[in-house]
Amino acid sequence: MTSPRILVVDDEADLRELLDITLVKMGLDVDCAETLGQARALFAASEYALVLTDMRLPDGLGLELVREVAASGKGTPIAVVTAYGSADNAVVALKAGAFDYVSKPVVLDDLRVMVRSALRLTSPGSAPPAASAATPSRLIGDSAAMQALRAQIARLARSMAPIAITGESGSGKELAAREIHAQSSRAARPFIAVNCGAIPEALMEAEFFGYRKGAFTGAADERDGFFQAANGGTLMLDEVADLPLAMQVKLLRAIQERRVRKIGATAEQPVDVRIISATHQDLAHCVETGKFRQDLFYRLNVIELALPPLRERLADLGVLTEAILARLAGGGQKAVLGAQVLETLCAYSFPGNVRELENVLERALAFANDGVVEVADLSLKSARVGEATAVPAPSPEFAAAALAAPAPVAAAPTLGPDGLPDSLPDYLIQVERDIIVRALAQTQFNRTQAAQLLGISFRQLRYQMQKLDIQQPEQ
Template sequence: MTSPRILVVDDEADLRELLDITLVKMGLDVDSAENLREARALFAANDYALVLTDMRLPDGLGLELVREVAASGKGTPIAVVTAYGSADNAVVALKAGAFDYVSKPVVLDDLRVMVRSALRLAPAAGQAAPGAAAPSRLIGDSPAMQGLRAQIGRLARSMAPIAISGESGSGKELAAREIHAQSSRAARPFIAVNCGAIPEQLMEAEFFGYRKGAFTGAADERDGFFQAANGGTLMLDEVADLPLAMQVKLLRAIQERRVRKIGATAEEPVDVRIISATHKDLARCVERGEFRQDLFYRLNVIELTLPPLRERLGDLAVLTDGILARLAGPGQKAVLGPGVLDALCAYSFPGNVRELENVLERALAFANDGVIEVGDLSLKSARVAEAAPAPPPVPTPAAAPEPAAAAGDLPSDLPGYLAQVERDIILRALIQTQFNRTQAAQLLGISFRQLRYQMQKLDIQEPEQ
């Protein structure tokens, strides 16, 4: 069996020799070129498992080779070698189709990790690409979904950071899992982190881990999210909710590919692919000073936008069948009655697929013998979410809350009465947003953390899905 062959393109003889020795020790065959002309001739004549090129060559830029290899149709991954501190060049190369990059001076351990990832990505002749045979998590035959799946298939071959944007409930985490499943990292961990749900004072410990005794309560050493996702994919959900202080530390970890645990003196390398997601407009957040421009630039190398459900209503039938099969459980059956699908198609679904699931689950609870009728959908009440809700009225003596409206009926327990009023208002906001806490906090004009604290204090529980 022949060994995988690597093409190394660099005009520095010493670096070519170092790369050649390192790759041969890994059991690989190596061809070398010192300029673009030689590299093009070798690439045209041979099949390579990986092309590794310097960014600056005597007769042109490695970026030209990146574009040519990406457009060749051979599916060969290509990585670039960039000068230390030239992170901008690496981002440009990733946008052009590069699989990954290593920085000069080349750290051989980092090089080996990158090469192994590329070799897992390049299938042997006659074999399918990783994840090609697995059914997609993204259901639907509409042009929007077919285009999305095709785009994900291309993105899965790269190590470039991806920023997923889309409305709440549109399936951002499903898309991230699909990218991971089709990538060379499919056998490694996929770690999804809700950045808005972590208390600010615990963020560094949660992301980077800590050593035993680093602070009060640190009884054992613990890995963070980066170490847990090592070799795999780390998804930063609702990344716009990260505080600015944590954004600085996250930027360094992404650029250097190293993290330092709290209480440790040395950094440790981590190999993770970053996928970020948010329903907010990150570019607007940068303009308002709420999100660092340099971190935005690092995360937004490739942007993937998910279509809202109202733009792919043709997928409603297959989506509904899949959701009902899951809700009904094994051995049970749930179906739509006459006119139900038409009623669903006439609704705009501001909460997207997540709202569809909630509507169907509620309807199934009211249905007779598993047959959902139009009246079971309660879409008229659900439609409240389409319009921006009016702000809560300012309390006045004439418009006091109902339980204490009468002058002679004052509450005997004022703190308890006010807590109940607050609980009712928060519940209304949560119900209107299908229990999307980020949107509910925005409706109420408070931060996500304030809402989470009030929910805990008032014992407001999200209904089980």
């Protein structure tokens, strides 16, 4: 059996020799090229398990080779060597299709880790079980949107580039992250999911990087952090927009240097993790408002994966419902849907997406008779699809009572002959107040449901109600 062959492209003779010796000691065959032209000729003539190229070559840029190898159809992973501190170059290369990168001066341990990951990806029979056609995907659905999503995930699983998953709450961001991990060369290693919004700020550094025994009061034993626990695998940072700025700085360094230092330790230790971040917030807007660091945003958002909301793939409701009912049955007799139930579900807007569908069906099973879910068991109260942004008008009694509370503006603004308000701030306040009142009216003043209907958090709604002096009418 022949050894895997690696193509090394670098114009520095000393570095080329170092890489050659290191890879040969790993039992690999190595071809070396000094220029872009030599590399193209060698790549066309042979099959390689990995191409490793410098970013700057005498006759061009390594980025050109990255694009050509990625577009060749051979499936050969290509990694780049970047100058120390040139994080922007690494991000550009990853966006162009690079598998991974190493920084100069090259740390040989980091190089070996990267090469082993590439070899797991290209070796015969290395496809993880989850990638097999016999294993169903975690992402259920036959709609065009879901087929495109699964195809995109299959491509992303071959790269080590950081991925930012975006999508509304309940759309399945963690499932998508687990699917990427399961189809990657890291499938046999840990997948660690962290909810960044659920960790107290004072404990964040200890939770992410670990601590030594005696590092602080209460540190009775040494403990690994999330990075060490995910070593060799994937670390998912859920709700990453909730990270405080101080922690964002430390996280950026850990991602760039691929090293972490435990609290109380004097030396850093290398970690090999792939970062997948997720949030339902607009990270670009968070950067504009100063809530999120721009450098960390570019480091995390190398590849963006957008998940479609459930209302945009209603064709999947049938298979989703069947799968959820089967899971809720726990191996027992699965409940069935009565007449018009699926049609009723298809007419619902699902602001909470798949998570809300699960809750609706679980609640319906509690009311169902003889294992048959009827329309009345669903207890759906929200707007229909296509009407989600058009909130029905409140009843006259409720509206009169709710609007009786004094507004923070002296009088309702008026529109002039040109159709423009005489006071834009007052006009916007009044519009916002009217919309919130109408949402509360539709939900019978259920603030949780009203917040979901408006696409804001419960805390935001409560703040707006206090600001606009909207009070629940007396019964």
